[in-house]
Amino acid sequence: MDQAIRRFFDSDLWFSFTRSPVTIVSAIVAAICILGAVFAPWIAPHNPFDLASLNLIDAFKPPAWTEEGAREYVLGTDDQGRDVLSAIMYGARVSLLVGISATVFATLLGVSLGLLAGYLGGAIDSLLMRICDIQLTFPSILVALLVDGVVRAALPREVHADIALFVVIFAIGISEWPKFARTVRGSTLVERNKEYVQAARVIGVPKARIMVSHVLPNVIGPVLVVATLNLGLAILSEATLSFLGVGVPPTQPSLGTLIRIGNDFLFSGEWWITIFPGVALIAMVLSVNLLGDWLRDALNPKLR
C-alpha cells in the first residue's frame, strides 16, 4: 500500500497535476461540490424535505449579506421558506447521482457494443456502426428528450412516477453510448491483430474470454477520458431535461428543477432562488470539464 501511494506521487500524472493551477482549482471546486452533495444530509444547515421545519414566514428571504437577509439562511429562502443552500446541496446530490449513473450506463453499453463490433466485425459491426452514425446525426439532448418522451407515453402515469429517475438515467445513457462505442471499436480494431491476441486465439481461448480479459484491458484507457468529459455533459443534459419539466420527478428536485422553480420568481425580483442553483451547476460542470481536459492531455503521450 505504501509503495502504491509513493508510486502515485512519483507518477507523471501527479507531476502534471501539480504543474497546472487551473487543474488544482478545478479539483478543489469539484471536491467541494461532490463532498457537499454526498454528505448533504449530515452537513446541510436545514432539511428542505422536512415539511415540519418549513415556515411560510421565512419565505422569500434574500441572501444573508443583504439588508433583509437572515443569518440563518445564507443564500436566502424560496417561496416555501426552504433554505436555498440546503436545497442546492440536496439538488446537487440528485444531479450527481443521475449524471454518474447515466455515464456508467452509457460506458457499459458503449464499451460492450464497441468491443463486439470491433472484434467480431462483419454484419454486427456494420449494423452497430450504422446505428451510431444515425444517432450521432442528432444532438444528444434531442435523443434524450425523445427517449424520455416515448417511455413516458408507454408507461402508465403511476408506474412512471415511481421510476422517473431511472427513466432519465436510461434516456441520457442511451443518448451518449455511441461515443464510447466508437472509441472502443477503433482501439479494438488495432488490438485484435496484435500478436498477443493471435496467440490467445491459436491456443484456443474462447472469443468471449479474449474480448474481456485480453482486449478490454488494453482499450479501456481512452474510455476513462471520454467518460470524464461525458460526466459534465450528462449533468448538463439532466439539468436541461429537468428545466424543461420532463426530467427527474418534482419530489426529488435536482439543480435543473430548482432553476426551473426559481425561474417563476425572476420577475418579482427574487433572483437568488434561481441564480444560486445555476451558479452551483456551472461550478460543478466547469470543474469536471476542466479536469477531463487535463486528464486527456496528461494521458496523451504526444502532448508531453
Place this chain on the structure above:
Amino acid sequence: MFAFIVSRIFQALPVLLAVALISFAMFAYVGDPVAIMLGQDYTQAQRDALVAELGLDRPFWVQFATFIGNAAQGEFGLSYRLSRPVADLIAERAPATLELAFTAAALALIVGVPMGVYTGLYRNSWPSRFFLTFSLIGVSLPTFLIGILLILVFAVWLGWLPSFGRGDTVALGGWTTGFLTLTGLKALVLPAITLGLFQLTLIMRLVRAEMLEVLRTDYIKFARARGLPNRAVHFGHALKNTLVPVITIVGLQLGAIIAFAIVTETVFQWPGMGLLFIQSVGAADIPVMSAYLLLISLVFVTINLIVDLLYYAVDPRLRIGRGKGGH
C-alpha cells in the same frame, strides 16, 4: 457532380427510412390511440369496428407503407392533446422557429467569423484575450442559464427588452413574421443571443485555430514575399482556406440550433415548434412527437447534403476524384 449528388441522396435515404420506422413504431405501439379516441365506455364491437376503420388490423408493413405515404403528403393525423391536425399545428409554429434559428445562425456567423479572424491575426492583444475568456463562458454555460441571466439583466433589472413571446407579428400569406414590427424585432433580440451564443463562440474558436494553422503555411509566406498587401493575404489567402471546416461545423451546428431552440423557446415562451414539441413530450402526444421527429431528421439530412455539396464547391481537390482528403 451529378453522380456525386445522386450517390449522396441514396446514402441519406436509409437514415430517413430508419427514422420513419421509429416514428411509425411509436405511433403503432406506444399508448393506445383507439382507447383515447373511444373515451371511457365502449364495447368490444365498437372497438373492433374502429380498429378496422383505422386499418390497425392490417399487417405491419402495409400500415408502415400507408404511414409513409401519408407523411409524404404532410398528413400526420390528429394531436391527442389539442385534437387538431398535426400538420396545421406545425405549419403555424414553423415560422417562429425558423426566424429565430435563422437570426441566431446569422448572428453567430456575422460576429463569430470576424472575432475569430481578429483573434487569429492579433493573438496576443488584449481584445483577443478578452474574446477568448468570453468564449470560455459561452461554451460552458448551459443555454437555459444564458437565457435566464439575459432576462434578469435586460428585462427585469434594466427593462429594455421583452422577456417572452414574439411581440406583434405580420401575416404574409401563410407565414407570420416578426421582422416587420418594432416589438417583433425587440422580442427577437434576447432569444437570438441565447440561442446563438454557443455557436458564436464555437465559430470564433474554430476560425481562430484554423487561421493560426493557415498563417504558418508556405503559401502565406510566399504571398507575403510577393509583397501582397495584408488585406489580400489575410482575407484572400488565409480566410478562404479556413472555410472548409467552418462550413462543416456551421452546417452541423444548424441542426444543434434547431434542437436547442426547444430550450430557448421554453425559456422565452417563444411560440415555435420546439415549445410545441416539449409540451407534447410532457403530455405524451405521440402524433406530434413523431411528426416533429420526421421533420427534424429531414432537415438534418438536407443540411448534411448541402454541406457535402458546398465542400465540393469550395475545395477543388474533391473535384478531381481523390475522394475526401481533408483540407
